[in-house]
Amino acid sequence: MKKGWTTTKLIAAGSLGALRLITALPGAAIAGVTGIPFLSGAINFLSAGILYSITCLIIPKFGAATLMASIFSILAIPLPLMGPPGFLPKVILGAVYGLLADIVFLFLKKKKRLASVAIGSISSAFAPIVSLGLGYYLGLPGAIDLIKMFFKLEIFISGAIVGAIAGYLGWLIYSKIENTTIIKRVQS
Amino acid sequence: MIKQLYIQKASIIHELDFWTKFLCFLLLLPLSAFIAPAKLLPLLVLVFIILLLASKIGLEKFWQNTRLYHIPITIGVILLSLAFSPGILQERFIYGLILAIRFILLISFGVIFSMVTNPIEIPGGFLRARLPHKYGITLMVGYRMIPLISDKISTIIDAQKARGAEIKLSLKNLPKLAPLVASLMIPILHSTLETSVRLSDTLISRGYNPEGKITVPPGRLKKEDLVFLFISIIILILALIKPL
Numbered sequence: 292m293k294k295g296w297t298t299t300k301l302i303a304a305g306s307l308g309a310l311r312l313i314t315a316l317p318g319a320a321i322a323g324v325t326g327i328p329f330l331s332g333a334i335n336f337l338s339a340g341i342l343y344s345i346t347c348l349i350i351p352k353f354g355a356a357t358l359m360a361s362i363f364s365i366l367a368i369p370l371p372l373m374g375p376p377g378f379l380p381k382v383i384l385g386a387v388y389g390l391l392a393d394i395v396f397l398f399l400k401k402k403k404r405l406a407s408v409a410i411g412s413i414s415s416a417f418a419p420i421v422s423l424g425l426g427y428y429l430g431l432p433g434a435i436d437l438i439k440m441f442f443k444l445e446i447f448i449s450g451a452i453v454g455a456i457a458g459y460l461g462w463l464i465y466s467k468i469e470n471t472t473i474i475k476r477v478q479s
Numbered sequence: 480m481i482k483q484l485y486i487q488k489a490s491i492i493h494e495l496d497f498w499t500k501f502l503c504f505l506l507l508l509p510l511s512a513f514i515a516p517a518k519l520l521p522l523l524v525l526v527f528i529i530l531l532l533a534s535k536i537g538l539e540k541f542w543q544n545t546r547l548y549h550i551p552i553t554i555g556v557i558l559l560s561l562a563f564s565p566g567i568l569q570e571r572f573i574y575g576l577i578l579a580i581r582f583i584l585l586i587s588f589g590v591i592f593s594m595v596t597n598p599i600e601i602p603g604g605f606l607r608a609r610l611p612h613k614y615g616i617t618l619m620v621g622y623r624m625i626p627l628i629s630d631k632i633s634t635i636i637d638a639q640k641a642r643g644a645e646i647k648l649s650l651k652n653l654p655k656l657a658p659l660v661a662s663l664m665i666p667i668l669h670s671t672l673e674t675s676v677r678l679s680d681t682l683i684s685r686g687y688n689p690e691g692k693i694t695v696p697p698g699r700l701k702k703e704d705l706v707f708l709f710i711s712i713i714i715l716i717l718a719l720i721k722p723l
Contacts, residue, residue: 296613298689299679305617306675309624341664362621369484369593376484377589379505460657464664473672
């Protein structure tokens, strides 16, 4: 296995970013119709959890999920995904979510199933906190109170459980295609 | 589908360089709207209206695309301010209103960027910014992959339906959601990766090396770009000056 970023790995990360965008578009359409900020993220938690864990499993290199999520968030600039169209902080948010997945995978690299579940659950549990942290940074009144509210254990745990299901689903999908030539080719 | 906000027009704003639009609409002007003293906000609103008129998009078209953001955000921010900000009721309301205007300007500049920028300009712009080209190329491939993956997804859904799969999202089908997602995601993922490997083979066969040098598409700032950037920087400086 080559150590650096090969063309195949880069293109695969870009393609997974594009796939993440396409799977998020139905949520974006609902967010566009209702106009509720960050609603698309809440709707797309399943595809997000699956794709973050799958990216780390398919391209087991630190930075793979960050690259995939950054590509996704840049592609999402003109769309009502992760905030309104043209909302530049969405790129930072995307990169942070990806980095979170990469860090989790770095520590649990050898236990793929656990890593997958942890990536899904941590990214889902922290997503509202990161979004509200951005709200606090932008001076949104009551952001701190809302963060305190979200830090309630029950909400945190339910987010983590839902994310863990998505992460586990990601692992199941990966285990089905793990031994195909395409995966071996991307990983080589 | 990704072009849903872009409106093609022959206007001075549409013809600006990608980086001028990126810096002004997504960075300098929204930042000014956020840090400017309240007295400067009418000037920023005026700048925005002038930009909108110059882009030939039209107020009605813009309102149609943004009202679903502006109305809930205005109500939401004012309500949050009334609930959480310090001071008497009137002060809290005014603070909420000013913050709502700031958010509206932030969103409006972003939406106008999306309306005047063809999405395909974005990867080209990133390549010209002297960022490592491997990321620019990856982004470009991401754009290229969107229609290809969309087509493949439609084909896969049709194929699964032909095999008798019931692809409907409803509360009744909720327990079947996980197997349904897996039955769709496995072929979609495989097909996406297959296309990406084919695309990377094409790039490799043409001599592309992620660590090597490539020819960057040409692009120079025109006089209009410089004027536009200069005005935006002046507005940002005005916003930074605190009133005595």
